[in-house]
Structures are given as C-alpha cells and as structure tokens.
Amino acid sequence: MNGGSCTHIAAIEDIKSATAHVCAECVKIGARWVHLRTCQTCGVTLCCDSSPNRHASKHARAVSHPVIASAEPGERWLYCFPDDVFAEY
Numbered sequence: 001m002n003g004g005s006c007t008h009i010a011a012i013e014d015i016k017s018a019t020a021h022v023c024a025e026c027v028k029i030g031a032r033w034v035h036l037r038t039c040q041t042c043g044v045t046l047c048c049d050s051s052p053n054r055h056a057s058k059h060a061r062a063v064s065h066p067v068i069a070s071a072e073p074g075e076r077w078l079y080c081f082p083d084d085v086f087a088e089y
C-alpha cells in the first residue's frame with residue numbers, strides 16, 4: 001500500500017476484511033453503531049468515531065494497533081491513527 005509518510009500502511013500487503021458486519025464490542029452491551037472499521041493488525045471489527053462508543057479508536061489506542069480499514073460496503077480505504085493518514089486502495 002502507498003501510505004505516504006506512514007510506515008504502518010506501507011507494510012500492509014493484504015487487507016483484512018470484516019468477518020461479521022457487527023461491532024464486536026457493541027453487540028456485547030447492546031449498543032448501536034454508525035459505521036464499522038476492521039483492525040488491520042488483529043482483524044477485529046469495531047465501530048467508528050461517529051458511533052457513541054468509538055470502539056475502533058479505543059482499541060487502536062489500548063493495544064497499539066495503528067491501522068483500520070473501512071468495513072462499509074463499497075468503501076476501500078485505510079486509516080492510521082498515530083500518523084493520521086488516509087490511504088485508498
């Protein structure tokens with residue numbers, strides 16, 4: 001991937017896609033989400049920053065998994081939290 005100044009995105013060769021179209025944390029607590037993102041380090045799918053619980057960015061900070069991909073149908077982009085870099089693929 002071409003991640004510009006981001007070495008995290010540059011290191012990604014295969015995009016991990018969502019295995020289930022739900023937020024893995026919201027389903028446990030019965031919460032709603034807006035959009036879904038898939039962690040490119042461990043493959044977990046979590047909710048975006050427009051969602052009340054922001055599980056994807058919490059996960060990224062908590063376990064230092066920097067890059068997410070959109071899990072929304074038709075969207076093909078990656079985002080790196082520490083570098084604040086978007087990349088389409």
Ligand SMILES: [Zn+2]
Pocket residue numbers: 006007008009066080081082083085
């Ligand atoms: Zn990065």
Ligand SMILES: [Zn+2]
Pocket residue numbers: 023024025026033046047051053054055056
């Ligand atoms: Zn969530």
Ligand SMILES: [Zn+2]
Pocket residue numbers: 039040041042043044059063065
């Ligand atoms: Zn992860």
